Amino acid sequence: xxxxxxxxxxxxxRILEDLNMMYIRQIALSLQDSDIQKKIDHEIRMRDGACxxxxxxxxxxxxxxxAKSLLTCNTRIMAYMSELQRMKExxxxxRVARRSDGTRSSDAGPMDDRLPCKGKVAISDLRIPLMxxxxxxxxxxxxxxxxxxxxxLQVGGEIHDTDMVMVDRTLTDIxxxxxxxxxxxxxxxxxxxxxxxxxxxxxxxxxxxxxxLASKLSSSLGRSAGxxxxxxxxxxxxxxxxxxxxxxxxxxxxxxxxPKYHLLAHTSLSLSHVQDSFRTHDLSxxxxxxxxxxxxxxxxxxxxxxxxxHCMTQQMMSGCLKVKQLGGDPPSWRNVYGVLKxxxxxxxxxxxxxxxxxxxxxxxxINKETRxxxxxxxxxxxxxxxxxxxxxxxxxxxxxxxTDSREETHRWMEAFWQQFCDxxxxxxxxxxxxxxxxxxxxxPALVTSKQGSLYxxxxxDTSDDISTVTxxxxxxxQELELRSQLGTSPPWMSLFEESPGGPxxxxxxxxxxxxxxxxxxxxxxxxRCPWPGLLSSDASLTSDSDSPCSTSPxxxxxxxxxxxxxxxxxxxxxxxxLDAKLSTLRGRGYGGVLQCSCQPPSSSSLxxxxxxxxxxxxxxxxxxxxxxxxxxxxxxxxxxxxxPFSRPSSARRSLRNLRAKLDPRNWLQxxx
Amino acid sequence: MVEWEYNNYLMVVKVLNDFLSKLDSQCSCVLQQRIEIRKxxxxxxxxxxxxxxxxIDQDPGQxxxxxxxxxxxxxxxxxxxxxxxxxxxxxxxxxxxxxxxxDMTMVTHDQARKRLTKKNEDVVRxxxxxxxxxxxxxxSMM
Numbered sequence: 001x002x003x004x005x006x007x008x009x010x011x012x013x014r015i016l017e018d019l020n021m022m023y024i025r026q027i028a029l030s031l032q033d034s035d036i037q038k039k040i041d042h043e044i045r046m047r048d049g050a051c052x053x054x055x056x057x058x059x060x061x062x063x064x065x066x067a068k069s070l071l072t073c074n075t076r077i078m079a080y081m082s083e084l085q086r087m088k089e090x091x092x093x094x095r096v097a098r099r100s101d102g103t104r105s106s107d108a109g110p111m112d113d114r115l116p117c118k119g120k121v122a123i124s125d126l127r128i129p130l131m132x133x134x135x136x137x138x139x140x141x142x143x144x145x146x147x148x149x150x151x152x153l154q155v156g157g158e159i160h161d162t163d164m165v166m167v168d169r170t171l172t173d174i175x176x177x178x179x180x181x182x183x184x185x186x187x188x189x190x191x192x193x194x195x196x197x198x199x200x201x202x203x204x205x206x207x208x209x210x211x212x213l214a215s216k217l218s219s220s221l222g223r224s225a226g227x228x229x230x231x232x233x234x235x236x237x238x239x240x241x242x243x244x245x246x247x248x249x250x251x252x253x254x255x256x257x258x259p260k261y262h263l264l265a266h267t268s269l270s271l272s273h274v275q276d277s278f279r280t281h282d283l284s285x286x287x288x289x290x291x292x293x294x295x296x297x298x299x300x301x302x303x304x305x306x307x308x309x310h311c312m313t314q315q316m317m318s319g320c321l322k323v324k325q326l327g328g329d330p331p332s333w334r335n336v337y338g339v340l341k342x343x344x345x346x347x348x349x350x351x352x353x354x355x356x357x358x359x360x361x362x363x364x365x366i367n368k369e370t371r372x373x374x375x376x377x378x379x380x381x382x383x384x385x386x387x388x389x390x391x392x393x394x395x396x397x398x399x400x401x402x403t404d405s406r407e408e409t410h411r412w413m414e415a416f417w418q419q420f421c422d423x424x425x426x427x428x429x430x431x432x433x434x435x436x437x438x439x440x441x442x443x444p445a446l447v448t449s450k451q452g453s454l455y456x457x458x459x460x461d462t463s464d465d466i467s468t469v470t471x472x473x474x475x476x477x478q479e480l481e482l483r484s485q486l487g488t489s490p491p492w493m494s495l496f497e498e499s500p501g502g503p504x505x506x507x508x509x510x511x512x513x514x515x516x517x518x519x520x521x522x523x524x525x526x527x528r529c530p531w532p533g534l535l536s537s538d539a540s541l542t543s544d545s546d547s548p549c550s551t552s553p554x555x556x557x558x559x560x561x562x563x564x565x566x567x568x569x570x571x572x573x574x575x576x577x578l579d580a581k582l583s584t585l586r587g588r589g590y591g592g593v594l595q596c597s598c599q600p601p602s603s604s605s606l607x608x609x610x611x612x613x614x615x616x617x618x619x620x621x622x623x624x625x626x627x628x629x630x631x632x633x634x635x636x637x638x639x640x641x642x643x644p645f646s647r648p649s650s651a652r653r654s655l656r657n658l659r660a661k662l663d664p665r666n667w668l669q670x671x672x
Numbered sequence: 673m674v675e676w677e678y679n680n681y682l683m684v685v686k687v688l689n690d691f692l693s694k695l696d697s698q699c700s701c702v703l704q705q706r707i708e709i710r711k712x713x714x715x716x717x718x719x720x721x722x723x724x725x726x727x728i729d730q731d732p733g734q735x736x737x738x739x740x741x742x743x744x745x746x747x748x749x750x751x752x753x754x755x756x757x758x759x760x761x762x763x764x765x766x767x768x769x770x771x772x773x774x775d776m777t778m779v780t781h782d783q784a785r786k787r788l789t790k791k792n793e794d795v796v797r798x799x800x801x802x803x804x805x806x807x808x809x810x811x812s813m814m
Contacts, residue, residue, distance in 0.1 A: 055741035667734035669725040
């Protein structure tokens, strides 16, 4: 069967991925680097979470956000894995080199191989202009074609994503308000900006598994990755050393149905693009008009790319110095506390002044034009002195510094050389300190539906109005619970609660089917309250006794998708007409049947599934929390056909049945 | 050394590939189980003692038992204690692949129910897959 084959392939992929992780772990262990391993593990957990969320969410916005997180996590995982591979290679090469010439390779490079300091690189105010054709503006072809876009920014191993923006033809530019700061960038950094987009109108719901998997495999295993995979599968093919570099099995990850982002445009920025103001850069666009994810870009991106090398923001060197006073013979020396930071050597009277933020006594500029040399040994002092010459106006001013010991002088010289190296590498960033505004901590985006008011949520359907309202109210309660995570109920709930303490919530894990279902006491007490029909906290009557709870399951079953198990702990709020319906129900003598199924279930294996208390109405949703009574026949075997109880209007009922059957939000269960 | 590790790894990959390619639904040692349930007569009904959920006309995202949330197969959502199904070894969470030879992977919910409740059949023979088995196999290969 083709289905099985695809299932096998999925399993294969999953197992290979596990093996890949094992291999990566081995490498990390051998490198004795647990840092990257931890990062990879973290990203994999995030990715799993995003996959689960993607599979569980129903709203398009949520799906798009989850798909975005998934893409970011995948990219990060690939980056970490590549880095791990590189480190491993470097280690192997080193070992090989050592083995071959038998000597230990020198750890520190020669003095000339000085590494420039790292710095912070920040990109902000990204703006990508769009160029809609004039026909687009005037086309009124139904809905707007909308795309969800976001940017992925990468420097070395650090990958950040911007927020998602919905683009349609009413926008003239795509603006990302985020400021993204990369904290440890070298001057030779390459900031890769990638713009991803996804059409916001596709149907992401599961197609047939083979088609989905086939498309997943074909799209994610590109030619080169597929080649690597094939090469790796064939063990006899190549030598390991050559393979070690090329064949990191970067598997595509779990196959998930959902929106998929595609690369729309990209560009690379580097030190030469850094400036303290906005600049426009070119974008390389991939894709064309035929693609679903196409957005007509003008072709450029404007942004502000700033850099703060550490030498400009941090103290590179500090210590006591002696500055020769001009004039006088023998020359006198003044003791100062010098701090080398940025393009200046600040000289304070005392160290305490610097800590107290008092103005320095004087400042010596150390910039590109400064010349520093160590002078010959002064016959009067033991140590060498350092001469710093600057041009102020047309004049050359030289300061002479000295320290107490040779080592100290050496250290200062080192610091000055390092400063020169940094300045030559960071170039324009060292002229002046560029301002970088740190982004304020972002609150996690609350993914709520666009219109959050109850009014908009209600779907007005003449025959279902009451149940819809109660349904929505229940859902709101569940949402409130999710957010508060406490047992406190909203203030208006007290109108409906019986027990003064409020119903206690049974919190049950979704996948612990065998744990006994502990019900609070309130359901029993509820039997004696004016609403006799309520069995357990899970049960709820819909407005119409005849209704097969067509709307209730959807609110209940939604609970499965939520991370916190919400076994609909509260009574549903009731309305007056509901009350009336119930009394008629009671009058018809259903009370007896209802009560017998209300025994508190001692061991129920399906806590989240609500008990459907109206026997004849539970045709479609008949699983109940009371395992004892329901199976033996007090409930009729659920079928939409046979029912022992009479119904007031069978026509309406069959309509409801039909609606229940056709309602895609239901997940029917039948007892056999 | 990296060469040894890598070769080992590739060898394991190859072995795994061979193993996986042998997997098919007929292999009894792997992922599926056959369960025979004798119906119990209760009054005028013949019951099996379990509940099912799922179907191609149902929303697969609400299935708490499926690994893949787009799986529209028929799953066992409840097993009555001491009922015929439990006695026969059916477990909650099992995915029903076949019933008496009829395929259950591409049926509507109602069709599934009907195939299980045929009045002229005393015994149903189910072919089910169980997640725990798969996991066990996977873990044993690690």
